[in-house]
Amino acid sequence: MDATNNESLILHPKRPKGDDGYKIFSIRIKEETVSKIESVSSKTGHTRNELIGIFLEYAIEHCVIED
Incomplete structure (x- = not known):
């Protein structure tokens, strides 16, 4: 930057x-599930982290709790 510039x-x-509205935590999932997520990641260009967030939000919105 020029010293004479104001x-x-x-x-x-x-x-x-x-x-930032996000929370970091670790989870344990089956290797088969990781492979499936990585496959979707490579086909879509989304990171594993993005996909896991998308999948969790979808599951929460579509979850039905029965007695």
Whole structure:
């Protein structure tokens, strides 16, 4: 940036980790399930993480709890 230029570089405070609406945790799933997710990932270009989020949201929205 030119020293004679009066344009300012504006910085905003960085959000603390975990303040982006996402939570990180680990899960155990069968290797067969991982293979299926990786297959869908390679066909669609979505990451495994994106797919797992999509699949979980779909399942939650379509879940029926019976007594």
